[in-house]
Amino acid sequence: MFLEVKNITKKFDDTDVLKGIDFNLEKGQVLSIIGSSGSGKTTLLRCLNFLETPDTGTIFVDGDCIFNAGDTHKKSFEEIRENRLSFGLVFQSFNLFPQYSVMENLMLAPKLRVKEKVKKEKLPKAELKKMYEEIHAKALDILASVGLSEKVDAYPCQLSGGQQQRVSIARALMLDPDILFFDEPTSALDPEITGEVLKVIKSLAARNMTMIIVTHEMNFAREVSDKIVFMDAGVVAAEGTPKEIFESENERLHHFLASFNNAQ
């Protein structure tokens, strides 16, 4: 298994938001997480990305333990920072850096990273320039793949929501994450432009990007996922292939999907 999540629990004050989450994911697969509002989907994603610290549980990536709540010593921000490299996260509200152009948004983190590396390994300055050029070329490639070649020099405030979300996907891709997470990537968008973002995610799936997607777009989840996890009140209430999930007899799942169909 590429990603193994075991017994993740999380409490806020006195409410148990996550009550022991387990799931696995193979490399190159797409996992969708569905579930009603407040079931803990965002909290789970935040725990996996170290934005929250789970109370219990372990996370293994490719056999390496990157999180263990039982560890006696609390991980420092620095150590967590190293582990973050395996993951990318795309936010519901994009969170682009407004003062930077699209290109600068993409290049910021990789540039800082190579700068650190050059400093640490005492490489010659010329090396840095070459690395910056490589990063620039890579950014152009990635922008082309999300269909935003023309917006290289635009600022976030000059872009539509769909374009901003595609930039934020591109920004996450710049660091070559092993797993890319999405938290309702289209929820903040007008319905008519969700398609352009979903298309980008589908193209990533076609290139075997390992992804975990929290979504309320049921048709999209059915189409793109290898596996779907249904969360309910802080537990994984059902999991399986899209076919298994959408044909499941599980009562809570049935209820959830029915409410969805009625709402649409």
Add this chain to the structure above:
Amino acid sequence: MSFIDITLELLAGFGYTLALFFLTLVLAIPLGMLIAFCRMSNCKPVQNITKIFIWIIRGIPLMLLIFMIYYLPGLLGVTNVFHNVDIYFTSLLKSNEVVKIGSFIAVLIAFVINYACYFAEIFRGGIESIPHGQYEAGEVLGLTKTQIFTKIVLKQVVKRILPPMTNEIITLVKDTALANAIAIPEIIITAKDFAARQAIIWPLFYTAVFYLIFVGLVTIILGKAENKLSYFKA
């Protein structure tokens, strides 16, 4: 006295104004940042002490604060240090007028403390207004806390605090007149002396021109800075 003589004398007084203005700005901004960070500290005692400090400083009229600082050494049983410095420099420079360096330092201390507190609250407001998502986006991209602050948050904060800072800085220009509380020969005292000793009234009105020009310059410069940051929305 000719127009030029009077202009030169007023300019000499305005020199104190400019010195007080720039020194206050240069010292109060870093001190204000320090106070802002203490105010936002996770350590409750530090936070509370800072809160009380800001309350006291902002609650005391600046003029009173100037007197308090000036007379504090005397109150503590030490001799009046500021006054002694005045006397020392006066004799050192063999000047027949009192050289008010010590008094000026007392005024400067009061100004720096006072403005640092106002600036601190503006900085805090600016920093706290940046959406949490900006920090989190930096975090998941593997930036360090320092990088997040300097590369992501800072410029957005500067953009947000420029308008209130402009206000505060213009007030500072005019507050420099309070230096005459302990008889620093700044421009208004100079102008008043003309009226009192030589019955020339118009320099008082002329003095306003100095302030207007200076405030005008400050407004233009800070307006330029605001324009420079108007290319993005934050």
